[in-house]
Amino acid sequence: MRNDSRSLPLTPEERWGELGLYGARGMSGGEALARQLDDRANGQLPSVNTPHGLAIRLRYLTWDSRGDQWLRGAGITATDRTIARWKDGQQRPGLANLKKIDRAFWTCRRAHLTEYYKRRLWDDGRGTHIEIHPIDQKQVESSRRRELRVRRITVRRQWAPIVDAWSSNDYAALDDLWQSIVHDLGSDHSAYSYVSHLGFGV
Template sequence: MENDSRSAPLTPEERWGDLGLYGARGMSGGEALARGLDDRAGRQLPSVNTSRGLAIRLRYLTWDNRGDQWLRQAGITATDRTIARWKNGQQRPQPANLKKIDRAFWTCRRTCLAEYYKRRLWDDGRGTRIEIHPVGQEQVEPSRRRELRVRRITVRRQWAAIVDAWNSNDYAALDDLWQSIVSDLGSDHSAYSYVSHLGFGV
């Protein structure tokens, strides 16, 4: 994002390393944590490329006293008149601006939800139970497959740091936090550095 100090998310290829060397399919635990929070932040949200998806994002970004600050922080230099035409559906942003609008929406959305997520996932010290689904091994040769099962663990102390890393787009920190979580699984913990997905609710 232009004029944004947050680091852009790494691509799956940059994060997965040699995960797919033998055909396993999955993502790092940090990526899965971020996806889980993103899914709940934008569940059933239409794409920014649709008229409805664009309208939802622009309405959210300029709601109440927010003005156009989030759009400007995203590097959008269009005039106020042009932005008004976008909001009224009279003009469609160029693809580059659509991407910036989407980035601005997610930055704003994460910031607005961060404190709620911390409280909800901490749950007065009770924490939140995570269901860990191992990587898919359908494409792995039988001789190289590992016996992996769905694991369940209650996460308590890491939620504030997880949400802060998610809000800051810090995938390296999320991966480190994930390693601290799966270390509680015992000697088999390294088999869950990568997962197919995580199940948890907020």
């Protein structure tokens, strides 16, 4: 028998029980955390497929002394001259390179925001309130639905590892951290392993 419910990763069945088998919809808490952080980093950014969105990304990626380091790290092998033409709008990258540029942008963006997010969400020890919206049960037969309500919790100590896991795209770590958060909800904490939405009170 497992003595500590947080000592090992939980399977989806352990996290949610059998309800997910009957049509409940949502995402893991770790994914929801990542989406909230991504949404805040996005700032209504245009798609990389638009000229403006592409230009924003290329300027952001090459503005400092590191030059095209982020682009090279994402696997772009185009010449410096070609990259300069992309930046000037004289040439458009192919689809594969557009995807790599977008990936490079988000890797760079997360790295730049990591320390800011840690400070902002930690808020000098006051933490940040999270509003947890439960899984969507509209497609679940009424006899199998669980009575779940919106829950609110203040997260304090976990923000540094949460942001680090988000920055490195470590969704397994985010899910584990989410389990430690919802464990404080009491006996029905497993019902909030999957959620429909999270709101941050900042």
